[in-house]
Amino acid sequence: MVGTTTAQRRRSALASIVTLITAFALLFGASAANAAPNAPDEGDDKSLREVLEAASKGHIEAKAKLDNSKKRQGELAAQYDALQQQLVALTDEVGTMAAESYRLGRLTSVTMLLNSASPENMLERAAGLDVMAQREGRNLRALNEAHEQAARAKAAIDNEVREQEKQVAIMARKKQDAQRALAAVGSQASGGFISTTSAAAQPAPRNSNGSWPSESCNVDDPTTSGCITPRTLHAMNQAKAAGFTRYVSCFRSGGSGEHPKGRACDFSAEAGGFKDRDATGDNRTYGNNLAAYYVNNADRLGVLYVIWYRQIWMPGNGWSSYNGGGSPAGDHTNHVHLSML
Structure with missing residues (x-):
């Protein structure tokens, strides 16, 4: 009788564990599925990203009107x-x-x-x-x-x-x-990443008056099970056509910035995916060239800003130093971050 009671307790405990695992899977499964399994935790400063987004967007809209x-x-x-x-x-x-x-x-x-x-x-x-x-x-x-x-x-x-x-x-x-x-986070102007050999991207569609059309996150993201905007997909495909074919992750359901809006992608500097280490050698050269590619084609594609190797590029502001907290993901030394209008 005692043995039977112990077995019942074990089965009951096992059932409880299974129930908890199932509940967690149902609760977090969608979020996990929407992001790449090794997507970098960039440790975003939400308030900083919001200011940078508003500043870049305002500059681009004013430039189009100009x-x-x-x-x-x-x-x-x-x-x-x-x-x-x-x-x-x-x-x-x-x-x-x-x-x-x-x-x-x-x-x-x-x-x-x-x-x-x-x-x-x-x-x-x-x-x-x-x-x-x-x-x-x-x-x-x-x-x-x-x-x-x-x-x-x-x-x-x-x-x-x-x-x-x-x-x-x-x-x-x-x-x-x-x-x-x-400047409030200790940033200052920097040399950035420049290339005179970047291929010219095919321009993304604009309105008849030269402004950028408003877009929602309504296109399947080929890098995750989430969504991205048509302009983001175009920018990613143009980079691939130019030879930048290493691992990419775009949509993330959580965090700040443009990832949850389907307007950002992270491009791994290493071919095998995101690694928790600074890019060096050929990997760093790959990142340098990719960052330069998006800067050189910013006006054609509708680029909001680019972050790579402790530096950030914004239209009208150029390259500035960027402190993401010291980790390879936060400092963007293992991936190039692209944010789009």
Whole structure:
């Protein structure tokens, strides 16, 4: 009887353990499945990442508006130049018509009677002066309209100049925001990673005005069971096409930054996956080249920022030192981090 009781207790304890394991699996299974098994724990500073994201996004949006304004200004300038040429031609033509009208005299009953040798001559002269008057009226109306169009074009150009000044000021403020946030954690300008041999990526789709379309996390992430944005997938595929084919992990359900939004990827410096050690030799060269690739193609792809080997690159701010806490994952010395708009 005692043996039976002990066996029952053992079975009951085993059942409890199985139940707990099942509960944990159900609770955390989705999160574990959504991330790569050896995805790096970057130890994100949430407040810092939020400031950097806002600063980079604000800079990129202002830059797109600035570029669009410059494009419109160029179109308006061409229109204004064409109108100026039209004004010169119309002014000359109106002047010629005025001189001819002055030489022949205006059509009145007196001039017709005094200067006409015959009734037929009088009618011919009347018809000629009437045609001249009509032409002169058309030219004068065209001249006035050209003047008004030129004035409107000039006012539109002035508006574009003011818009550009506004966007330049916004870009300056966003740069200051980023610099203050980085300075608060001991960061300062650095040399970064530069390559003049990076391949040119195929540009990601933009709106007709040059801005970046808003995207949600609605594309299957090929590196996890999560999701990423179409622009993030495009950036990852472009890097692969350029020869950067080592291990990648994008979506993570937890943490701060862009990973949970499907707008970030971590690229291992080593071919076999993320290792808890600083990249050296060929692995570090791989990371250097990949970081440079994304910086050189930032405007084509919609890059928000890049972190690699204790340095961070942001549009408008360039490379700055980056302290992630000392670990290879936190300092990003074992992987390149890419964040996208």
